[in-house]
Amino acid sequence: MxxxxxxxxxxxxxxxxxxxxxxxxxxxxxxxxxxxxxxxxxxxxxxxxxxxxxxxxxxxxxxxxxxxxxxxxxxxxxxxxxxxxxxxxxxxxxxxxxxxxRAEVLGLITENTFCLAVAGTHGKTTTTSILGHLLNECEVPVSAFLGGISENYNSNLILRGTEVTVVEADEFDRSFLTLSPDIACITSMDADHLDIYGNAEELIKSFGDFSRKVKDNGKLFVRNGLPIKGLTYGIEDQSDYSAHNIKIENGVYVFDVKTPKTTLENLQFNLPGRHNLSNALIALAMAVEYGCPHQQLAKALASYKGVKRRFSYHIKTEKLVYIDDYAHHPEEINAVYHAVREMYPGKKVLVVFQPHLYSRTRDFVDDFAKSLAQFDEVALMDIYPARELPIEGVSSEWLLGKIENNHKQLITKKDLISKIKESQAQVILTLGAGDIGEEVKHIKKALQGEN
The missing domain is CATH 3.40.50.720 (NAD(P)-binding Rossmann-like Domain)
Incomplete structure (x- = not known):
C-alpha cells in the first residue's frame, strides 16, 4: 500500500x-x-x-x-x-x-526509511525517547514515534524529517514482527503478556523471531546476559558498550562509556535509577553506531528531560517528594524502588499502585506482592481492566493478602487523596498503567495545598 x-x-x-x-x-x-x-x-x-x-x-x-x-x-x-x-x-x-x-502502519511508514527499533518488555519508551532526542539534536532527519509524552517536546512525536525513523518494537500481539530495522536493540525479555503468549518460552521465541527481522547488514544490540546474540551493552561490565566510573553529583549521573573504538568521558544524564542509566547507554550506543558526532551526543544527552509518567517529579521539596510512574510489572516496580532508595535513603516511602489487567495480576501475583512489600507503606487501588473482563478470584484484595507488609490498605479512587494526605511518608509514589495518571494533577494540587 x-x-x-x-x-x-x-x-x-x-x-x-x-x-x-x-x-x-x-x-x-x-x-x-x-x-x-x-x-x-x-x-x-x-x-x-x-x-x-x-x-x-x-x-x-x-x-x-x-x-x-x-x-x-x-x-x-x-x-x-x-x-x-x-x-x-x-x-x-x-x-x-x-x-x-497500528503496528502494520508503522511497518509501512518505516519500510523505506533507515529504521532504529527498540524492543524489550521494559524500557522501550524511555530508550526510544532518548534515542529520538539524541538524533534530533544531532540534526538527523528523524521521525520518532514514542510510547509516552516527551518532556523535551511535550509530544509523543519528534518530527525533523522522514528519512530516518525511531520506533518502539512492541512485543504485545507480536506487533514488532511487522518491522525490518537497520539497527535494533532488546532491553529485556521478562515474562509479560502471557494472555497473548501463554508462557514465557513463547515470548522469548518471539524475541528471537524479532532479532531475525534485523536487516542482513544491520546491527542488533542486546543487554548483556540475554540469550540472543548481538552487540552487548551493560553497566560496569565487559560489554561492547559499557558504563563505568559512575558517580551521582547533585542528583545527576556522571559516567564514562567504553565503546569498541574509544571511551566517552564525563557524560551527564538527569534521570535517576540504574535502569534509566542502562536505557541511556543503549540509546547512546545506537546513535554512535548510526554515526552521530560524540561531542554533539554528549551535549544532547545532558539536555534530555525524560518522559511524562516515567519517574516524573511533581513535587520536589525538602519536606515532600511526589513522583508518578507508569510501572505496571513487578520488575518495573523493583526498578522504581531501587531508584527511590538510591535518591532518598532513609526517607519513608508510600506507594499507591493501580494493577493493570486481571490476567497480568493473576500471572505475577506473587512477584507483585514481593516488589510492593519493599515500600514502607502500600495502598492498592482496584485493578484497571483495560481490554479485559474480570477473572474470578483475581482482585486487588487477593493481591493485598499476599503482601507481607504491616502498613497496607485498599483504597478507592474517591478516597485516594484523603488517604494519601493521612500518610506521614516523605516520598509518595503513584504507579500503574491505567487511569491513575489522570489523578496526578488532583493529587499534586491537594498536596501543594498542605505545603
Missing part, C-alpha cells in the same frame, strides 16, 4: 499513546485525520487542539463524511479496542476499505 495515495486517515482508539503519535504524524503530513476513543483525556484534548476531530461515542453516525470514501481512506485500529466496537465492525464488514493495525 502506498501511503502517499491516502488523503484521509481514521483512527479507532485515537487516544492511545501509540495511535495518537501516528495521528500527529499524518496530520503533519497534511492528511485529513479524525478518530474515536472511549474517553476524553489530555491526549485527545491535544489532538483536538491541532484541529483533529475526535468523538467519544461509538457510533458510525459520528464518523465525518469524507472518511466514507474507501478509495482515499485508511482506517487504523488498535488491538486494545474490543472486537464488538461498532465502528470497527462496520469497517471490517466493508471489504473495500483498507483496515490496518
Amino acid at each position: 502506498n501511503l502517499d495515495n491516502i488523503d484521509n486517515v481514521y483512527f479507532i482508539g485515537i487516544g492511545g499513546i501509540g495511535m495518537s503519535a501516528l495521528a500527529r504524524y499524518f496530520h503533519a503530513k497534511k492528511k485529513r485525520v479524525a478518530g474515536y476513543d472511549k474517553t476524553q483525556t489530555d491526549i485527545t484534548d491535544s489532538l483536538e487542539a491541532l484541529g483533529i476531530r475526535v468523538h467519544f461515542e461509538d457510533s458510525v453516525a459520528n464518523i465525518p463524511e469524507p472518511f466514507f470514501n474507501y478509495n482515499t481512506t485508511l482506517v487504523v485500529y488498535t488491538p486494545a479496542v474490543p472486537k464488538s466496537n461498532m465502528e470497527l465492525v462496520y469497517f471490517k464488514n466493508e471489504p473495500s476499505y483498507t483496515l490496518l493495525k
Whole structure:
C-alpha cells in the first residue's frame, strides 16, 4: 500500500499513546485525520487542539463524511479496542476499505526509511525517547514515534524529517514482527503478556523471531546476559558498550562509556535509577553506531528531560517528594524502588499502585506482592481492566493478602487523596498503567495545598 495515495486517515482508539503519535504524524503530513476513543483525556484534548476531530461515542453516525470514501481512506485500529466496537465492525464488514493495525502502519511508514527499533518488555519508551532526542539534536532527519509524552517536546512525536525513523518494537500481539530495522536493540525479555503468549518460552521465541527481522547488514544490540546474540551493552561490565566510573553529583549521573573504538568521558544524564542509566547507554550506543558526532551526543544527552509518567517529579521539596510512574510489572516496580532508595535513603516511602489487567495480576501475583512489600507503606487501588473482563478470584484484595507488609490498605479512587494526605511518608509514589495518571494533577494540587 502506498501511503502517499491516502488523503484521509481514521483512527479507532485515537487516544492511545501509540495511535495518537501516528495521528500527529499524518496530520503533519497534511492528511485529513479524525478518530474515536472511549474517553476524553489530555491526549485527545491535544489532538483536538491541532484541529483533529475526535468523538467519544461509538457510533458510525459520528464518523465525518469524507472518511466514507474507501478509495482515499485508511482506517487504523488498535488491538486494545474490543472486537464488538461498532465502528470497527462496520469497517471490517466493508471489504473495500483498507483496515490496518497500528503496528502494520508503522511497518509501512518505516519500510523505506533507515529504521532504529527498540524492543524489550521494559524500557522501550524511555530508550526510544532518548534515542529520538539524541538524533534530533544531532540534526538527523528523524521521525520518532514514542510510547509516552516527551518532556523535551511535550509530544509523543519528534518530527525533523522522514528519512530516518525511531520506533518502539512492541512485543504485545507480536506487533514488532511487522518491522525490518537497520539497527535494533532488546532491553529485556521478562515474562509479560502471557494472555497473548501463554508462557514465557513463547515470548522469548518471539524475541528471537524479532532479532531475525534485523536487516542482513544491520546491527542488533542486546543487554548483556540475554540469550540472543548481538552487540552487548551493560553497566560496569565487559560489554561492547559499557558504563563505568559512575558517580551521582547533585542528583545527576556522571559516567564514562567504553565503546569498541574509544571511551566517552564525563557524560551527564538527569534521570535517576540504574535502569534509566542502562536505557541511556543503549540509546547512546545506537546513535554512535548510526554515526552521530560524540561531542554533539554528549551535549544532547545532558539536555534530555525524560518522559511524562516515567519517574516524573511533581513535587520536589525538602519536606515532600511526589513522583508518578507508569510501572505496571513487578520488575518495573523493583526498578522504581531501587531508584527511590538510591535518591532518598532513609526517607519513608508510600506507594499507591493501580494493577493493570486481571490476567497480568493473576500471572505475577506473587512477584507483585514481593516488589510492593519493599515500600514502607502500600495502598492498592482496584485493578484497571483495560481490554479485559474480570477473572474470578483475581482482585486487588487477593493481591493485598499476599503482601507481607504491616502498613497496607485498599483504597478507592474517591478516597485516594484523603488517604494519601493521612500518610506521614516523605516520598509518595503513584504507579500503574491505567487511569491513575489522570489523578496526578488532583493529587499534586491537594498536596501543594498542605505545603
